[in-house]
Every structure is written in C-alpha cells, then in structure tokens.
Amino acid sequence: MTDIFKKIIFGEILTRFFLPFDAANRERLNPEYFRWLNDEIPKLADEFIQTNKILESDFVKGLNKSFQTHRFNFFASRCVLEYMIKLSNLLNDSLADSAGPVVLEDNAIHRFAVERFAAKFKISPKVQWKRSGLGERLAQIFWNILFCLAFSLKNGLTLRGPRESYKVMREAVWGLYDVGGYYFHDDFLVDSEKIKQKSFLLFSRSIPKTGARLKGYEDARRSPYAHFNLQKLSLGVKPFFGRVIPRYILASSGLLWKELPSGNFTLFRAIFLYFAFYALAYERIFSHYRVTSELGHCYFASNHIAEAIICENYGTRYYLMHWSDFSIESNRWTVSNLGCDKYLTWGKIHVQGLSTPYVPTGYVFKRFICDVAQRKESVLAELGLPNDRRVVSFFDESFDEICEMTPQHFVNFWRTAYQCALENPNVTVLIKPKAAERFQQLPRPLKAQFEEIRQGIKRTTNFYILDEKKYCFIEAIGVADIVVSQGMTSSSTIAIICGIEGLYLDEVGYGHPFAKHFKDKIVFADPEKLLNMIKKILIGNENPCSSIPAELLREYDEYNDDRGIDRFREILAAGA
Numbered sequence: 001m002t003d004i005f006k007k008i009i010f011g012e013i014l015t016r017f018f019l020p021f022d023a024a025n026r027e028r029l030n031p032e033y034f035r036w037l038n039d040e041i042p043k044l045a046d047e048f049i050q051t052n053k054i055l056e057s058d059f060v061k062g063l064n065k066s067f068q069t070h071r072f073n074f075f076a077s078r079c080v081l082e083y084m085i086k087l088s089n090l091l092n093d094s095l096a097d098s099a100g101p102v103v104l105e106d107n108a109i110h111r112f113a114v115e116r117f118a119a120k121f122k123i124s125p126k127v128q129w130k131r132s133g134l135g136e137r138l139a140q141i142f143w144n145i146l147f148c149l150a151f152s153l154k155n156g157l158t159l160r161g162p163r164e165s166y167k168v169m170r171e172a173v174w175g176l177y178d179v180g181g182y183y184f185h186d187d188f189l190v191d192s193e194k195i196k197q198k199s200f201l202l203f204s205r206s207i208p209k210t211g212a213r214l215k216g217y218e219d220a221r222r223s224p225y226a227h228f229n230l231q232k233l234s235l236g237v238k239p240f241f242g243r244v245i246p247r248y249i250l251a252s253s254g255l256l257w258k259e260l261p262s263g264n265f266t267l268f269r270a271i272f273l274y275f276a277f278y279a280l281a282y283e284r285i286f287s288h289y290r291v292t293s294e295l296g297h298c299y300f301a302s303n304h305i306a307e308a309i310i311c312e313n314y315g316t317r318y319y320l321m322h323w324s325d326f327s328i329e330s331n332r333w334t335v336s337n338l339g340c341d342k343y344l345t346w347g348k349i350h351v352q353g354l355s356t357p358y359v360p361t362g363y364v365f366k367r368f369i370c371d372v373a374q375r376k377e378s379v380l381a382e383l384g385l386p387n388d389r390r391v392v393s394f395f396d397e398s399f400d401e402i403c404e405m406t407p408q409h410f411v412n413f414w415r416t417a418y419q420c421a422l423e424n425p426n427v428t429v430l431i432k433p434k435a436a437e438r439f440q441q442l443p444r445p446l447k448a449q450f451e452e453i454r455q456g457i458k459r460t461t462n463f464y465i466l467d468e469k470k471y472c473f474i475e476a477i478g479v480a481d482i483v484v485s486q487g488m489t490s491s492s493t494i495a496i497i498c499g500i501e502g503l504y505l506d507e508v509g510y511g512h513p514f515a516k517h518f519k520d521k522i523v524f525a526d527p528e529k530l531l532n533m534i535k536k537i538l539i540g541n542e543n544p545c546s547s548i549p550a551e552l553l554r555e556y557d558e559y560n561d562d563r564g565i566d567r568f569r570e571i572l573a574a575g576a
Contacts (some may be wrong), residue, residue: 078302238286305339329511362564372478393480
C-alpha cells in the first residue's frame with residue numbers, strides 16, 4: 001500500500017499505525033528519550049484513555065457487543081499506546097533544524113500528545129494543525145464502507161464452507177529446510193504424536209519479496225504441510241452476509257455516526273479500520289479451515305488482538321509465546337494489553353504486570369539445546385569447528401532501535417569478543433550475529449573501527465563467525481562452555497537456564513535482577529572484568545552461575561526439567 005492510498009482510505013492517524021517502529025531519524029535516539037518512551041508513554045496513554053473515557057465509550061462497548069468479545073478494550077488501549085509512541089517519534093524528529101512541521105488534525109489525542117511532549121522536553125515541536133469538517137467525517141464513514149466491501153470481495157466469494165480441520169495453525173516465517181540448524185524451524189511443534197504432520201497448518205500473509213519470510217513461504221509451499229497464502233483466499237458467502245454486512249459495515253457505521261461531533265471521531269475511525277484490515281483477512285481463513293489453536297508470531301503490534309477476536313468468534317484458541325528475557329525494566333509496554341487466550345511463558349518473572357492469562361511452561365527450547373550439548377563433538381564438526389577446545393559463544397544485539405544500546409556498544413562488544421580470542425588462543429571464540437550486515441548501519445568513524453576489528457578477526461585462527469542464515473542460537477548455545485550477551489539480552493539467560501555459564505556485558509546499565517545481585521560476577525559494565533571472569537571459568541577457578549539461588553532460577557524457568565516443549569504441544573493440541 002502506498003502512503004497516498006493509506007492517507008486517502010485510512011486517514012492520518014491510521015497511516016501512523018502502519019509506520020515501522022523505527023521510522024524516526026536517528027538523531028532522536030538518546031537515553032533520555034528512550035527512558036521517556038519506556039517509562040512515561042505507557043502512563044500517558046493510560047491517562048489519555050481514562051481522561052477521555054475511551055473504554056467506556058459507546059464506540060468500544062458497541063464493538064465488543066457486536067463481535068461478542070471484551071477484547072476491544074485491549075485493542076483500543078494498545079492502539080492508543082502504539083500511536084502515541086510513533087507520534088512522539090515524529091514530534092521529536094520535527095525538532096531538527098532541517099525538519100518541516102508535522103501535519104496533524106486538531107483532535108484530542110494529538111493535542112494531548114503535543115502538550116505532554118512540550119512539557120517534558122521544554123520545547124514545542126513543529127506542528128501544522130488542520131481541522132476536519134462534518135462533510136469530511138461523513139466521507140470518512142463512506143470510505144470505511146467502501147474499504148470493507150472492497151477488501152472482503154477482492155478475491156471473490158465462495159459457496160463452500162470450511163473443508164478441513166487442523167489442530168495448530170502458524171505463520172511460516174523461518175523456513176523448514178537448510179536454515180535454522182536442527183530445530184529452529186516453523187514446524188518445531190510437530191512431534192507426530194500430540195501434533196501430527198497432517199494436523200499442522202502453515203500460512204503466509206502474502207508472497208514476501210526478500211528476506212527470511214520469503215524462505216519461510218517457499219519452504220512451506222514445497223513441504224508436505226498444508227499451506228495457504230492469506231492474500232489469495234476468498235471469503236465465504238455466509239460470513240459476508242452474516243458477519244461483514246451487519247458487523248463491519250452497518251454496526252461500525254452506526255457507532256461512528258454517533259461519534260461525529262466527538263473529538264475522538266478520527267481516533268475511533270482509525271481503530272476500527274486498523275482492526276478491519278487484519279480481521280477481514282482472518283474471516284477469509286475461517287471460510288476455508290477449522291483450526292483448534294493458532295500460535296501467534298508477534299505480540300509487539302496490536303494487530304494480534306484483531307486476529308484473536310476473529311479466532312474467538314470461530315472457536316479457535318489464540319496463543320502467544322514469548323521469546324525474550326522480560327525481566328529488565330525497559331520496554332515493558334511490549335507485553336501490555338495482550339489480547340490472546342493465553343500467553344505461554346518460561347517463568348513468572350517475565351510477566352510482571354501482565355493482565356492476560358499466562359501459563360508458565362518452562363523454557364520451550366531447553367531440550368533442543370541440551371540435545372546439542374550432548375552431541376557437542378558431532379555438532380562442532382558440522383559447524384566446521386575444532387572439537388578439542390573449550391568454546392565461548394558471543395551474541396551481539398541491535399542498536400538504535402527500541403533499546404538503549406548504541407553503535408558504540410555494538411563495536412565495544414565485537415572488540416571484546418576479538419580480545420577474548422587473542423587472550424585465549426587455545427579456546428574457540430564463536431560469535432552469533434543477530435544480522436551479519438548490521439555493521440553497515442554504523443556511523444562512519446565507528447564503521448572504520450569495526451572494519452579494523454574484522455580485519456583482525458580474519459588474522460586469528462580461533463575466532464569464528466556463525467552463519468546466521470544456516471544455524472541459530474540453539475547450536476551457538478548448545479556447543480558453548482560460556483555464553484556472553486551484549487546487554488541484558490536473552491542468550492545468556494537461556495544458557496543459564498540450560499546449565500551453561502552465562503555472562504553479560506551490560507554497558508547500558510539495565511535494571512535486571514542479575515545486574516542488581518551479581519554485579520561483576522555475572523553482569524559486567526567493564527569489558528576487562530568480563531574477560532578476567534572468562535579466564536577464571538576456563539581454568540576452573542570460578543563457576544559464577546552456581547551462585548544463582550534455585551528459587552530465583554525457577555522464576556526464569558518454571559520447571560527443572562526439559563518438558564517445556566511437551567507442555568507447549570499439549571496446550572496447543574487440546575486448545576486448553
């Protein structure tokens with residue numbers, strides 16, 4: 001969809017919803033701004049919602065009634081939060097000398113956001129206000145109707161109802177062959193017992209143009225698994241006349257008609273259209289398939305709630321699994337207002353403040369990592385690494401995105417890994433890049449420093465860069481004696497859960513329980529102290545992770561076994 005089309009059909013607010021998270025210029029990425037996004041924006045979003053009685057509005061209540069759910073409360077809350085984050089990025093960008101003003105409709109959420117931004121940073125962002133009249137708002141309701149009709153009918157109607165039943169549906173994103181090592185595939189859930197091959201359904205949202213999603217799509221198409229392309233499905237006649245006309249068109253138009261004079265009209269309209277964009281696609285799914293459970297892929301965006309609402313309407317359970325260590329204090333908003341049936345998590349510490357029902361299963365990939373550790377020699381041989389050395393695995397991380405890590409932290413981490421290889425020539429140093437070409441985003445002086453490090457790495461005989469397109473974190477952790485993470489990221493936490501020494505180079509100073517209790521023992525701000533601890537572990541003088549109390553470890557991994565994957569499969573297969 002082009003930006004012009006988005007603005008014509010969706011309007012200014014909904015267009016913001018479709019912006020990438022990191023749409024703003026890099027100049028905005030400073031610690032004070034990040035802290036405000038992480039700590040204050042969620043509170044401000046709640047304040048706006050309560051002050052404007054968004055959840056008590058006839059609009060939200062009416063949608064809940066029409067779709068027989070309560071999840072529009074979560075959906076509206078999450079939309080407001082995400083919109084305010086992206087709008088704040090745009091306001092911050094407007095402060096640059098070369099930037100033009102941000103064009104905003106004069107409405108409640110925009111005024112609120114601009115006032116709070118100006119109060120926080122003691123400077124007014126550049127804003128050009130515009131007003132919408134009654135005629136424009138009536139036209140927007142008309143556009144809603146046209147959009148719902150066009151989006152519903154774009155692939156035609158089918159008279160046939162759901163033909164096949166599956167236990168689990170999952171988006172194809174990683175692939176099935178050649179990539180992801182032994183286990184990290186889209187079908188990691190299939191065990192041929194609880195979830196059989198014939199009961200597993202893969203889907204793609206479209207035909208991806210490039211990247212890992214294209215690999216997932218192509219592998220799913222040539223696999224024995226059932227697979228569909230969401231963009232190609234037709235809509236059933238029954239849901240079109242029984243659901244789209246009465247709910248998406250008549251009910252929503254009536255609710256928006258009542259909000260015509262409201263200062264929140266544009267926001268409500270955007271919330272509904274954002275919902276319809278994803279919900280109507282799922283109406284097409286259930287025109288063709290019956291599914292017990294869906295394992296959702298991403299909890300970062302509010303569209304998962306729209307999908308969960310339609311799954312709920314068709315009797316399908318919608319689950320989310322978490323991927324990361326969420327015990328740090330920043331970015332807690334990412335798991336706020338989840339709209340799934342249940343959130344499947346490793347342990348209780350990762351769900352602080354979560355209102356959605358959750359089920360601690362234990363770490364889901366623990367058995368896989370332990371299996372690699374047991375077959376270490378053969379796995380090292382496949383990776384092309386010597387099998388007569390100790391292994392220290394480093395995991396780099398993002399910078400300048402939704403974390404406080406900077407390009408300097410990224411370069412420092414690679415330099416530390418390189419130094420580890422130089423100081424321990426009889427040890428294999430393995431680094432698992434999050435994305436091999438990430439260094440291209442570095443500012444010019446730091447890119448030069450990084451290139452110098454890379455040239456030094458090429459001259460070493462014990463430093464290896466894992467092919468992240470072929471192997472994954474499971475191999476890199478499973479073969480390691482020590483795992484080192486950039487910042488308080490998940491790889492070292494996973495290693496500790498699996499009985500492998502895990503250390504952190506945390507130059508940011510994240511608020512993590514390990515950082516508070518095990519400073520300079522497991523968590524280090526100084527690379528030299530980290531390197532000294534690595535040496536002590538390698539010669540057997542230290543075993544720092546043994547000092548973590550068992551009860552704290554169980555907070556991160558609920559069970560002292562490797563049955564997390566079994567519990568996962570049991571829940572999804574039963575739709576419990």
